[in-house]
Amino acid sequence: VKKLGYGGYQQFRIALATESMAPQSLLYDAALDESEDSVAIAFSCARKALDMTERLVDRESLSEVARLASEASTLYIFGLGGSGIVAKDAMHKFVRSGIRCFSAEDFHLQLMLASQAGPQDLALVISNTGANKDCLALVDILGTAHCPIAAITTYPRSPLARAADYRLLAAAPGASHISEAFSARIAHLAIVDALYIGIMADLKDAGLANLEKMRSAIA
Numbered sequence: 001v002k003k004l005g006y007g008g009y010q011q012f013r014i015a016l017a018t019e020s021m022a023p024q025s026l027l028y029d030a031a032l033d034e035s036e037d038s039v040a041i042a043f044s045c046a047r048k049a050l051d052m053t054e055r056l057v058d059r060e061s062l063s064e065v066a067r068l069a070s071e072a073s074t075l076y077i078f079g080l081g082g083s084g085i086v087a088k089d090a091m092h093k094f095v096r097s098g099i100r101c102f103s104a105e106d107f108h109l110q111l112m113l114a115s116q117a118g119p120q121d122l123a124l125v126i127s128n129t130g131a132n133k134d135c136l137a138l139v140d141i142l143g144t145a146h147c148p149i150a151a152i153t154t155y156p157r158s159p160l161a162r163a164a165d166y167r168l169l170a171a172a173p174g175a176s177h178i179s180e181a182f183s184a185r186i187a188h189l190a191i192v193d194a195l196y197i198g199i200m201a202d203l204k205d206a207g208l209a210n211l212e213k214m215r216s217a218i219a
Helices: 009-020 036-054 059-071 082-097 106-115 133-144 157-162 183-202 207-219
Strands: 075-079 101-103 122-126 150-155 166-169
Touching: 036 183, 059 106, 059 122, 059 166, 059 183, 075 082, 075 106, 075 133, 082 101, 082 122, 082 183, 082 207, 101 166, 106 133, 122 166, 133 157, 150 157, 150 183, 183 207
Parallel strands: 075 101, 075 122, 122 150, 150 166
Antiparallel strands: none
16 A cells, blocks of 8 residues: 555545545535535435434433533543534533633644643544544543543544543444535534533533623623
8 A cells, every 4th residue: 555655544545435436425425416406415414414313322421421521620622624613612612611621723732732631631522534643643642641532423433432431423424534524513513512411411500600601791
């Protein structure tokens, strides 16, 4: 594989799959047909992803992650690329609960945050494929720091899923490493919402008081 000019088997496998798929299959989670309604395709994929994920997600793991997040000294939220959008949404949700949480868009700043984590903290790492090399670099640093890791990912056998202490698995119709995985993002966002609800349930009156402080500040 390396003699062919690829950095490794994973890179070769993705390139091979890309070559063997019809171009329209690379654009979205479902093969696109000009005769089909784009609205129907998008909403159908989103509904399927949510239904599949609702059946798949481990309720006990989600409840445990919510409890750990509400009790952690600091919650670190990591995501890159498209998963960075989900991480940003998670930060927007969790900060209103009053828990101490940090996130960053810049990869180097994420590395800096990961270097400060410890056993008393919790890291939420979001990656659709669970194989992004920068994401795995963060996981290595978090592992060295003995920081518990909760992963939101679509692939249960990915390096991220195997390294995580807690796995919150999503599902998406037609999901592949080379599709745009838009519907997977919808499922990941729903998992974040479920975590937020769980955190607020654990915090009880303290969470409601923090939520009211946030609303008053914005008002």
